[in-house]
Amino acid sequence: MANHKSALKRIRSNEAKRLRNRYQHKTTRTFVKRLRHTTDKAEAQELLKKVIGMLDKLAKKNIIHKNKASNQKSKLTKMVNAL
Numbered sequence: 763m764a765n766h767k768s769a770l771k772r773i774r775s776n777e778a779k780r781l782r783n784r785y786q787h788k789t790t791r792t793f794v795k796r797l798r799h800t801t802d803k804a805e806a807q808e809l810l811k812k813v814i815g816m817l818d819k820l821a822k823k824n825i826i827h828k829n830k831a832s833n834q835k836s837k838l839t840k841m842v843n844a845l
Contacts, residue, residue, distance in 0.1 A: 783825045790816040797838060803845040810842050 764770050793813050800806040814835050821831035 783823070786816075786820060786823075787825055790820055794834065794838065798841065801845070803842070806842045806845055810838060813838060 764773060790813070793809065793816060797806060797809045797813050800809060817826070817831040817835055820826045821828040
């Protein structure tokens with residue numbers, strides 16, 4: 763276990779960040795699934811804007827890799843345009 767006060771604080775802050783990152787990542791995955799199952803084009807376009815913002819935010823914070831975010835945005839955009 764940590765011996766220094768700052769190390770204990772770092773452990774607490776890392777855990778808080780880990781939980782926040784997990785929550786954001788899981789929420790984004792849920793929205794992606796919801797978008798994939800949408801059949802209404804207007805609804806899908808609105809959802810796509812939200813999902814793209816979420817993916818950009820995850821990539822910016824290094825929760826997911828920027829290329830993965832870009833790849834997902836591309837595939838989802840193609841899917842929505844094909845509706």
